[in-house]
Amino acid sequence: MIVNMEQSAPTVAPKRKPVPRHWGEWVIENLIQLAGVSTLIIIGLIFAFLLREGLPAFFEISPATLLGVRWYPIEEMYGLLPLLAGSFIVTIGAVVIALPLGLTTAIYLGEVAPRWQRELLKPLIEMLAGIPSIVLGFLGWVVLAPLIQKAGAPTGLTAFTGSLILAYMSLPTIISISEDALYAVPKEYRDGALAIGATKWQTIWRVVVPAARSGIVIAIMLGIGRAIGETMAVMMVTGNAANIPALGIGMFFQPVRTMTATIAAEMGEVAKGSLHYSTLFAIGIVLFLITFSINSIAGRLVGSQGSRRSGGQL
């Protein structure tokens, strides 16, 4: 056996690994490999399918139409801008709400709260992530929307309503991951700052949070990722009007229609193979490109800071 191993050693990268001594291990190894490879294949197939169904739209519909401001498929008006604007407004709103809330909660949990509170609250918050989005949609519809209308908006079903729901949905991710990042910051940094005579708050804000920034960036990106792809809850509370609101604070209090809601609402009633059908897939491609670039930007940000050894990296 030993002789055998030594003989096979100089062979550079043999095509097949020699059958391991234990057949059980051999099976496990190959199963894992199969699982890994099939995941890749499935992802590839999904993407190929998306392209096959969606690409025709880009060839058959003129760019001018696609960049138009009207989404009205029955009249062959396939302007994607209102849908892009809808997704964009709802997502921005969600981030603006969720980021400060999530970060301060994480700081409270990680740096301020006594231990028993941390141990009680953290699992509770992580549990929130498990609430089905349809339930949140209901909540938004029944509770939030009437409140917002009472507060003076023309209707309760607005981009802001959607943002609130999405913010709530992304909070557990943002809190949990940023808190982990804060927790990973070495104690030496805190000691260093405190010993200079920084207050606790200065220490947190000027040393601990910056040291954890890459983890916090990941947290936010994952939060955005969840928000931009969310469908059901958003469809229920944003009013689904495919128009482009005028730029300004008012745009958050108008009904909008997101890309995801459009696909979900219209896919059921469209003829397979029609131009409309293909356009819905084209929207899927656009959505895919957006989330893909958010992820790679996040990766870039984290990478450029991660190349130096520092605290708080995940």
Add this chain to the structure above:
Amino acid sequence: MNNKIDVRNFNFYYGDFQALDNINLAIREKQITALIGPSGCGKSTFLRSLNRMNDEIASARAEGEVLLDGKNIYADGVDVVELRQHIGMVFQRPNPFPQSIYDNVAFGPRVLGQARKNTLDDIVVQSLQDAALWDEVEHRLHNSALDLNPGQQQRLCIARAIAVKPDVILMDEPCSALDPVATLSVEDLMHRLAETYTIVIVTHNMQQAARASHYTAFFWLGKLIEFQETRKLFMSPQEELTESYISGRRG
């Protein structure tokens, strides 16, 4: 010569465990005082009592007095944050923040609101010069401090500490993570700093204490066994325990 710090009947506990037992010790102004003794005898605990860094440990409890310029730092109503601005600290493992060299040194003046932008530059340059680091980092002030080697990082931590012009600098085995060359350069630096600052340094390296300090305190199991001028303590120790420790028979 004045006593900068006067420690009187000082006891210290971690929960039920007594880490320091009735310490009485006077630290002279603008002198280097070394704390020696075997590992676990309470040197770090004592050092951290001088700027109340032990307050950060939940189970910790102190009794007795530590007078800084005649005022008890453990008295009611003492502002710990303000106290630490007068007593800088350098740690065993260099701990520069994961920020630029400049930002590390500027950290203190910024949080204490001491400096406007133009004077801040001066403070940073001056502190780096005083810490004998300026020549090595002059052209890369905005690079990450983590790119420096350990010896440079430790001098950066010294620069960061002196940027707020403390009276006292506490050092906890500042050379234990450094190579011999870097160690000598830090010792060299200490000597120059002692013209301006009162320095208390923990070391378990007796050659270092003998080389680099004016006074030496020998701790053993939480007790202060002997406190002397360094030369006397090493040449003619009064206590048998000291004698056997420094001659290497114990510890």
